[in-house]
Amino acid sequence: MNKNYFEVLRPGINxxxxxxxxxxxxxxxxxxxxxxxxxxxLLANTISNNGINNPVLEFAYQGPKLKYIGENIxxxxxxxxxxKIIRKNKNLKFSCYQNIxxxxxxxxxxxxxxxxxxxxxxxxxxFEVDYYLNSCSxxxxxKIGANSGEKLEIGQIxxxxxxxxxxPKNKIEYLNSKIENIRIIKGPHFDYFSKDAIDSxxxxxxxxxxxxxxxxxxxxxxxxxxxxxxxxxxxxxxxGAIQITADGxxxxxxxxxxxxxxxxKIGVVISADYDKLVQIPPGSKIKFKExxxxxxxxxxxxxxxxxxxxxxxxx
Amino acid sequence: MIKNISNLGDxxxxxxxxxxxxxxxxxxxxxxxxxxxxxxxxxxxxITPSYNKLVISFDLKLTSYxxxxxxxxxxxxxxxxxxxxxxxxxxxCYAEEFALDIERLKKLLKxxxxxxxxxxxxxxxxxxMTGFIAGMPFLGDMDKSLFAKRLETPRVKVPKNSVxxxxxxxxxxxxxxxxxxxxxxxxxVNIFDKKxxxxxxxxxxxxxxxxxxxxxxxxxxxxx
Numbered sequence: 001m002n003k004n005y006f007e008v009l010r011p012g013i014n015x016x017x018x019x020x021x022x023x024x025x026x027x028x029x030x031x032x033x034x035x036x037x038x039x040x041x042l043l044a045n046t047i048s049n050n051g052i053n054n055p056v057l058e059f060a061y062q063g064p065k066l067k068y069i070g071e072n073i074x075x076x077x078x079x080x081x082x083x084k085i086i087r088k089n090k091n092l093k094f095s096c097y098q099n100i101x102x103x104x105x106x107x108x109x110x111x112x113x114x115x116x117x118x119x120x121x122x123x124x125x126x127f128e129v130d131y132y133l134n135s136c137s138x139x140x141x142x143k144i145g146a147n148s149g150e151k152l153e154i155g156q157i158x159x160x161x162x163x164x165x166x167x168p169k170n171k172i173e174y175l176n177s178k179i180e181n182i183r184i185i186k187g188p189h190f191d192y193f194s195k196d197a198i199d200s201x202x203x204x205x206x207x208x209x210x211x212x213x214x215x216x217x218x219x220x221x222x223x224x225x226x227x228x229x230x231x232x233x234x235x236x237x238x239x240g241a242i243q244i245t246a247d248g249x250x251x252x253x254x255x256x257x258x259x260x261x262x263x264x265k266i267g268v269v270i271s272a273d274y275d276k277l278v279q280i281p282p283g284s285k286i287k288f289k290e291x292x293x294x295x296x297x298x299x300x301x302x303x304x305x306x307x308x309x310x311x312x313x314x315x
Numbered sequence: 316m317i318k319n320i321s322n323l324g325d326x327x328x329x330x331x332x333x334x335x336x337x338x339x340x341x342x343x344x345x346x347x348x349x350x351x352x353x354x355x356x357x358x359x360x361x362i363t364p365s366y367n368k369l370v371i372s373f374d375l376k377l378t379s380y381x382x383x384x385x386x387x388x389x390x391x392x393x394x395x396x397x398x399x400x401x402x403x404x405x406x407x408c409y410a411e412e413f414a415l416d417i418e419r420l421k422k423l424l425k426x427x428x429x430x431x432x433x434x435x436x437x438x439x440x441x442x443x444m445t446g447f448i449a450g451m452p453f454l455g456d457m458d459k460s461l462f463a464k465r466l467e468t469p470r471v472k473v474p475k476n477s478v479x480x481x482x483x484x485x486x487x488x489x490x491x492x493x494x495x496x497x498x499x500x501x502x503x504v505n506i507f508d509k510k511x512x513x514x515x516x517x518x519x520x521x522x523x524x525x526x527x528x529x530x531x532x533x534x535x536x537x538x539x
Contacts, residue, residue, distance in 0.1 A: 026361035026372070027348065028516040029446035029489075029507075132509065142449035142490070144509055185324050188331075233336055234447070236363030236370030238327045259446035260365055268324025271375050293380060296325040300375050 004070030004125070006158040012064040012110065014213070016138035017129050017146035020053045025133055026259045032239060033137035033145070033255055036118045036214060036278040037079070039307050040176075044078040044122035046311050047099060047170045055129050055136045055146065057121040057158075061281075063110025064152055070160065074099040074167040075108070079119030079279075080176045083110040098171040099124065116176060116279040124167045128159035139256055141215070171315045179276045180284075182269055183291045183299070184242065189264030192228040193244070200224065201266065205285040206250065212282055214256040219286070223248030226264065234262040240269035240277070242288075254278060270296040272303040316343065320387065322380045323370060328387065330369040336455075336483070340367045341443050345400075345521040350393055356386050364520050365444045366453075400521040402439075405487070405502050407478050407526050408534035413501035415477070416466070420497055423463050432528065434458045435499065440485060442522045450489040450507025452518040457483050469495035476501050478526070487518075503529075503537035 018041065021034020035041030035058055045054045057064070063083065077083055077096045085092045085100070086107040094100045096119075102108060113119045129136045129146035136146040143149030147156075193201070206221035230246040237243075241253045243263035252269060253261070255278075269277055270291065280286060291299075316332070323329040330347065332340050341364075348364040351371065358378030363370040373383055409417070409432060417428055424431065440454035457480060465481050470493065473479070477488045479496025488494060489507040506517045518524060529537070 023360045024362075026363040026370075027445065027520060029449040029451055032361070133512070133515075142507075142509075144449075185322065188321060188323065188329050233334075233366045233368075234444070234453070235365040235368040236446075238323055238370065238372050240324055258448065259363060260444065261447075265323075268327070270324065271326050293322050293325055297375070297379060300325060304376065 004073065004160040004163055006066040006068055006160070008064055008152050008154055008156045008158065009067055009107070010065035011152035011154050012059045013062050014060040015064045015152040016058055016140070017055045017127060018058045018137045019055050019135055021137050021255065022133050022135040026236065029259050030133065030142060030144070031139065031256050031259055033135065033139045035120065036255055037120075037275045039275045040078040040118070040120050042307065043097065043172055043174065043310065044076060044120040046314065047076045047078070047097065047172060048074065048122040048124050049164065049167055049170070050122065050126075054122070055127045057127065057152075059110055059119055059121070060113070060117050062112055063119060063121070065107065065109045066158070068102045068106045068108060069104060071104070071163060072166060073102050073160070073163055074124035075102050076100065076122055076170075077110065077119060078122070080114045080116045081110060081119035082112050082114055083108065085109070097174055098169050099167045101166055115178070115281060117281050118279060123160060124164040125160050126162045128161050141256060169315065172310055172313065174310055176279065177276070178280075179273065181287050181289045182277055183273050183289050183296070184267035184269050185293055185296055186290060187242065187265035187267040189232065190266060192226050192264040193266060194225055194227045197225045197227075202288055202290060205287050208280050208282050208284045208286060210282045214254055216254050216257055217252040217277070217280070219250045219252070221250075224250065224266065229264070231262050232264050234260045237261045238268065240271070240274055241265050242267045242269065252277065270299060272296070272300040317347070317369075317387075320384055325380065326373055326375045328371040328373070328380060328383055330371070330387070332367045332369070334367065336366045336443070338441055341441070342521070344369050346392060346394075347390075348520065350390060351387070354386075354390060356383060358383065363446070400519070400523070402523045402525065403518060404525050404527060405504055406529040406533070406537065407500040407502050408529050408531055409500035410531045410534070413477070413498075415498040417499060419466075420463055420499065424461060426460060431461065431499070434461055435480075436526055436528055440524045440526070442518050442520055442524060444520050445516060445518060448488075448490050448492050450516045450518070451486055452506065452524070453484055453486055454524055455484045457485060463497050465495040466497065469493055473498065474501065476503070476506070478502060501534070503534050
């Protein structure tokens with residue numbers, strides 16, 4: 001038995017261990033998974049001086065409440081997250097994107113993500129988790145990865161290992177900006193839809209519905225009418241692909257998506273907008289904008305440079 | 316051969332082999348899939364074969380659509396690179412409690428139960444693709460006399476290991492899942508076994524499957 005551990009007093013809504021995800025198993029039906037918001041995942045591990053693929057605890061909306069037992073440890077939270085530490089009956093408030101010290105018997109209460117969906121907890125050390133097919137990412141559908149493929153559960157113990165000496169603050173100045181315009185590239189079935197339907201798709205707002213999770217975002221808005229066929233012969237899907245269901249509603253595929261699908265794809269969200277897309281909570285409105293491949297590639301390079309700048313400006 | 320290559324977003328490539336569903340086209344897809352798996356082209360993160368398409372996902376930090384397209388176009392195909400493809404025998408028990416839709420099929424197809432199973436077990440099936448849920452194989456082709464529509468209202472929960480048929484295809488539900496296929500029996504064999512660390516899938520694209528009937532007693536023995 002390890003002497004450093006968390007006891008889960010409240011699991012939160014959808015708390016799972018994630019890393020960079022699994023490559024090369026789409027062909028047997030296993031999706032990529034991994035942290036939904038890759039930038040915030042990367043920043044969490046960077047602040048902890050960890051390897052970039054170290055497991056983190058991802059949470060959505062309401063996070064977990066964890067009691068810590070062990071030697072002093074540095075932790076940090078990334079995202080737009082409201083959390084506190086309860087130490088000897090006192091509530092201590094901290095901000096995200098910096099190392100803070102957790103002491104024996106402290107209680108870390110991750111209350112909520114603010115107008116966003118996902119947040120991350122990283123530690124100066126390593127969560128002791130199971131790996132499957134080269135990744136610890138939990139996929140609750142296939143029941144694989146850390147925690148036997150399940151969400152955190154009340155009362156469970158999370159063992160920690162390789163605890164580091166207390167880390168410098170490593171503060172990053174970062175504001176999670178929101179986007180409403182999602183940039184997409186035309187998909188292979190663009191011509192399945194009438195000119196009017198395409199116009200309507202790009203000129204109207206869509207509501208992000210509650211039926212959204214790590215697998216996908218379901219949208220409601222004007223019906224996108226299909227003039228060819230509401231089904232295609234099932235074929236490979238990718239993160240960010242936008243399928244239009246037989247009912248005329250868009251579904252955007254996210255990290256735990258089914259690997260193949262049988263609805264026509266009107267477009268695919270550009271890689272640079274993915275991290276922000278996943279953070280749009282139900283009840284919000286989004287709008288699509290078409291751009292070309294060359295611009296998407298340039299925007300991605302800029303997005304990557306911005307991430308690198310954030311990392312090099314750690315204080 | 317690939318008829319057309321296009322981009323699927325900025326981090327994937329969409330290879331179109333045609334619109335029909337047949338073994339010849341699919342063998343081509345699988346051949347490309349096997350060759351690409353051996354190619355080690357930089358940046359490829361996933362390759363997804365399906366009936367007549369191949370989707371190649373890549374890491375935009377490491378490569379780009381233009382670079383990878385050139386590599387795929389110039390790929391020297393080793394012909395019949397199907398050494399990875401096997402013949403797999405799968406036992407199926409069609410006891411009443413497992414054959415959830417046999418009554419529906421009898422009415423729909425106007426064939427009696429014995430004949431339905433006789434026809435079903437008499438053929439070998441080809442695995443066009445696996446996926447949707449982990450390990451689920453899409454097998455074909457069914458004998459024309461067994462072509463049946465999906466259920467009008469899909470089941471919320473199809474039991475794990477159920478064998479289902481619809482139109483020209485059959486499949487095996489590797490997990491309990493919602494689904495609309497006509498369930499004709501159940502196998503005691505774990506098609507997706509996560510205890511097998513490197514190859515959890517029993518059935519891979521390009522494999523040939525032969526089903527054989529077993530009794531309830533044999534089913535229970537195998538399940539233990």
